[in-house]
Amino acid sequence: MNGLKSARSSMNVPATVEALRRCIDEQGATVFAVIDxxxxxxxxxxxxxATQLVIFGRPLTGTALLQDCPQLAIDLPLRILIRDDGAQGAVVTWQDPEFVARxxxxxxxxxxxxxxxxxxVSAVLEQPVSAY
Structure with missing residues (x-):
């Protein structure tokens, strides 16, 4: 799908969401909401x-981007979608930063x-992310 990247997590949706939340927190960002x-x-x-959306960011960084380009508010804060597609684990999807930049x-x-x-996502999956 144009503008999105996906990877497979070996964990189920709740475990993947929890791992993402921990990683985001460890990196000093803020989880604003998890929508189930x-x-x-x-x-x-x-x-x-099972379908959950993690919404997160760094207010100082995001604000600086929005000051220069207010329309970016449509894409910020960042979001990661985690969903059960019926196969083992979960599909993890996020916006392609190059697509947004263009x-x-x-x-x-x-x-x-x-x-x-x-x-x-790469840190949680412990592997470089590539198209799924």
Whole structure:
């Protein structure tokens, strides 16, 4: 899918979310929210495989980006989607920072903070991330 990157976690959705939260915290960023789409669906008597969205960032870094490019607020804070696709483990998806950078005309240096989601995923999966 254009603009997104995905990788497979060997852990299930809840374990992957917890590992991501710990890593984000260890790296000094803030987890602003975890949205549990599966639980929300169940409240409406609907079925959805385990699907959670981790929303995180560094306010100082994000604010600096937004001061230069206010439209980036549509993509910040960063988000990582973790979902059960029926196979072993979970699929982890985040925005491709190069795609976002091109959309907003950011230089490599300006877009550096957008790489944080992929870096967190790579650290949690203990492997370089590649397209899934």
């Amino acid at each position: 789409h599966g639980a929300a669906a169940a409240q409406g008597d609907l079925r959805l495989p 959309r907003f005309g950011l230089t490599a240096e300006e877009s550096r903070p957008l790489h944080a989601a992929g870096e967190v």
